[in-house]
Amino acid sequence: MNTHEIINEGKIHQLIKEGSTSTKEEVLAIIEKAKEGHGLNLKEAASLLMVEDPEILNSLMEAAQFVKEKIYGKRVVIFTPLYTSNECTNNCLYCGFRVANKHLHRKTLTTKEIVDEAKVIVEQGHKRLLLVCGEDPKKTSINHITEALEAIYKETDIRRINVNAAPMEVEDFKKLKEVGIGTYQIFQETYHRETYGKMHPSGSKKDYDYRLTAIERAMEAGIDDFGIGVLLGLYDYRFDVLATLMHSQYMDDKYHVGPHTISVPRLRPANDSAIKEVPYEVKDEDFKKVVAVYRLTLPYTGIILSTRESVELRDALLSLGVSQMSAGSKTNPGGYGEEDKEATQFETSDERKLDEILQVICQQGYLPSFCTACYRANRTGEAFMNLAKEAEIHEFCQSNAILTFKEHLLDYGSDTTNEQGNVLIEKALKEIENDRLYEITLQRLKEIEEGKRDLFF
Ligand code: SAM
Numbered sequence: 001m002n003t004h005e006i007i008n009e010g011k012i013h014q015l016i017k018e019g020s021t022s023t024k025e026e027v028l029a030i031i032e033k034a035k036e037g038h039g040l041n042l043k044e045a046a047s048l049l050m051v052e053d054p055e056i057l058n059s060l061m062e063a064a065q066f067v068k069e070k071i072y073g074k075r076v077v078i079f080t081p082l083y084t085s086n087e088c089t090n091n092c093l094y095c096g097f098r099v100a101n102k103h104l105h106r107k108t109l110t111t112k113e114i115v116d117e118a119k120v121i122v123e124q125g126h127k128r129l130l131l132v133c134g135e136d137p138k139k140t141s142i143n144h145i146t147e148a149l150e151a152i153y154k155e156t157d158i159r160r161i162n163v164n165a166a167p168m169e170v171e172d173f174k175k176l177k178e179v180g181i182g183t184y185q186i187f188q189e190t191y192h193r194e195t196y197g198k199m200h201p202s203g204s205k206k207d208y209d210y211r212l213t214a215i216e217r218a219m220e221a222g223i224d225d226f227g228i229g230v231l232l233g234l235y236d237y238r239f240d241v242l243a244t245l246m247h248s249q250y251m252d253d254k255y256h257v258g259p260h261t262i263s264v265p266r267l268r269p270a271n272d273s274a275i276k277e278v279p280y281e282v283k284d285e286d287f288k289k290v291v292a293v294y295r296l297t298l299p300y301t302g303i304i305l306s307t308r309e310s311v312e313l314r315d316a317l318l319s320l321g322v323s324q325m326s327a328g329s330k331t332n333p334g335g336y337g338e339e340d341k342e343a344t345q346f347e348t349s350d351e352r353k354l355d356e357i358l359q360v361i362c363q364q365g366y367l368p369s370f371c372t373a374c375y376r377a378n379r380t381g382e383a384f385m386n387l388a389k390e391a392e393i394h395e396f397c398q399s400n401a402i403l404t405f406k407e408h409l410l411d412y413g414s415d416t417t418n419e420q421g422n423v424l425i426e427k428a429l430k431e432i433e434n435d436r437l438y439e440i441t442l443q444r445l446k447e448i449e450e451g452k453r454d455l456f457f
């Protein structure tokens with residue numbers, strides 16, 4: 001396969017050039033079109049990415065907020081990562097796990113240790129995990145990952161496990177599918193080949209094309225639920241955001257399935273990083289613009305924000321389009337059991353506990369969701385996309401958010417969170433437009449209060 005067909009660098013540069021010549025009227029017309037919630041093409045996205053005028057930026061942010069609420073309502077899905085290993089044979093210059101970092105406390109958890117971590121996470125009230133590991137053919141082979149998934153599903157109350165791991169062959173993806181992976185997540189880091197080469201000087205991650213085509217091998221293995229993204233700060237964000245959108249469009253054209261999620265990791269200081277200064281700093285204002293442009297271009301794609309970002313910014317980004325957020329995260333293997341700063345991948349910015357984060361989300365009027373229904377109801381891939389594109393998903397999601405949040409409040413919520421959460425649930429119930437769905441949701445809430453669990457649409 002000619003991978004230049006997937007990412008055409010010349011075309012991206014051309015789009016950036018053309019985008020910068022758009023007039024104010026043209027940009028405002030694109031923003032109006034975006035508010036219809038049917039997405040934008042690459043040319044339109046490029047014009048929005050080039051906006052610097054504060055007044056137009058303001059309209060852009062308002063439009064993103066409008067579309068987010070139209071498609072996702074006030075919901076925000078909560079998850080947390082579980083790092084199973086920090087051993088890695090690659091040497092990504094920016095990462096604390098890189099092989100050249102001799103100071104890192106290396107550790108690969110056994111399956112039992114992984115389950116113990118998952119149990120601590122469950123105790124905090126989580127239902128959704130992102131399993132993360134370094135790439136080491138011996139220590140983090142496919143068996144390490146599949147055994148972890150099987151054991152966590154069997155021995156804990158975790159209901160969905162997404163995986164962020166190195167690209168693999170179709171055969172290994174099939175094994176991941178068999179053990180019930182949720183989303184397979186892989187970031188290209190940067191789509192700019194030359195920069196990619198500099199950032200990944202050795203190890204198997206050197207191979208740009210093998211990484212770029214990973215999601216197609218996953219699709220071939222039957223995993224139609226995939227997440228992509230770039231590590232913001234490695235190269236010009238405008239290039240990398242457009243490339244991410246180009247990759248997404250390629251998948252949509254070829255397989256009729258776009259990314260389930262796009263993540264927006266921004267480069268953080270890491271233990272013994274070989275990068276002392278961020279090569280292409282992405283300012284907070286530009287970061288917000290990136291989230292807004294993703295939201296407007298791909299209204300039905302989830303946007304994931306992690307604890308890499310500060311409390312203030314995370315709270316602001318919620319309104320702009322973020323639909324999933326990690327909470328209470330640790331980036332070292334075994335981190336939920338014991339603290340070890342010398343084993344972490346990068347510094348997190350938001351150290352708040354889940355319960356505290358839920359309070360802030362409630363205070364902002366957003367509805368935390370612990371829902372894992374789609375994947376268990378087989379609403380993935382094309383089936384999910386069709387629903388999501390028609391915004392029907394919104395109806396089920398609101399009810400599922402209410403039910404799972406109620407469960408969480410009853411089982412894990414502090415008094416303050418309970419108080420705030422119940423007010424929010426009352427408000428969210430009133431927003432259900434379909435009378436029948438409203439009645440069933442009320443009935444199920446009652447059943448949950450009486451002790452039933454895991455009810456979903
Ligand atoms: N080892 C696998 C890989 O590289 O794809 C999967 C796990 S890796 C720990 C997950 C992601 O962490 C990487 O794709 C990268 O985007 C992100 N990451 C690495 N170093 C980072 C840093 N210093 N700041 C923020 N994110 C970072």
Ligand code: SF4
Nearest residue numbers: 088090092095098134
């Ligand atoms: Fe290893 Fe992934 Fe870190 Fe690169 S980003 S050093 S592959 S863990």
